[in-house]
Amino acid sequence: QVQLVESGGGVVQTGRSLRVSCAASGLTLSNYGIHWVRQAPGKGLEWLGSISFDGSNKWYRESVRGRFTISRDKSKNTVSLQMNSLIGDDTAVYYCAKGRDSGPVATAFDYWGHGTLVTVSS
């Protein structure tokens, strides 16, 4: 049974950094593109970025490029989202999701984690 679990959320001060991770059971993450999506309270879904199955290609939303970085740890079967210079607008539930196909673009997200809440407070 495929399961994705995010961790690392919490309360962080404006301007500080936070790293959230996505761990998997029932599948090997390095076989799939992995995607990060966030949802601010009461708002819709917002794609943040994606990483290819082998980590060689990454795509980021324009508004977070340069502040957010996605990386893989193949040995731990995890994917992480490093977030720097956090601001209030970054307050959201952060989801990782698995791409349905091996390619990271134009694919559907067929498994999602339960999400981890990041609150940026001044």
Added chain:
Amino acid sequence: SYVLTQPPSVSAAPEKTAKITCGGDNIGTKTVHWYQQKPGQAPVLVIYYNSDRPSGIPERFSGSNSGNTATLTISRVEAGDEADYYCQVWDSSSDHYVFGTGTKVTVL
């Protein structure tokens, strides 16, 4: 940037049909995916590649895509279908995934 527009809300009586539209410039040339999200839960994929259903999704859910509008149709609506629904595409001109604005489906 590419924009996907959905109606904020759609309602339907039980056993009737609910249609959720997703408007975008020449969206018919793109591949559309649809997600269902219930309160406090993660999104669930209900339609991929415009009209394919993942295993476990009832046949009552169907999708189409043509011209400037993609449509998710829920036939024989049930109380359990109450949720927010989002469309999604990959915009190759910006290398971005784009989600629609979301539609809240209410069962009357």
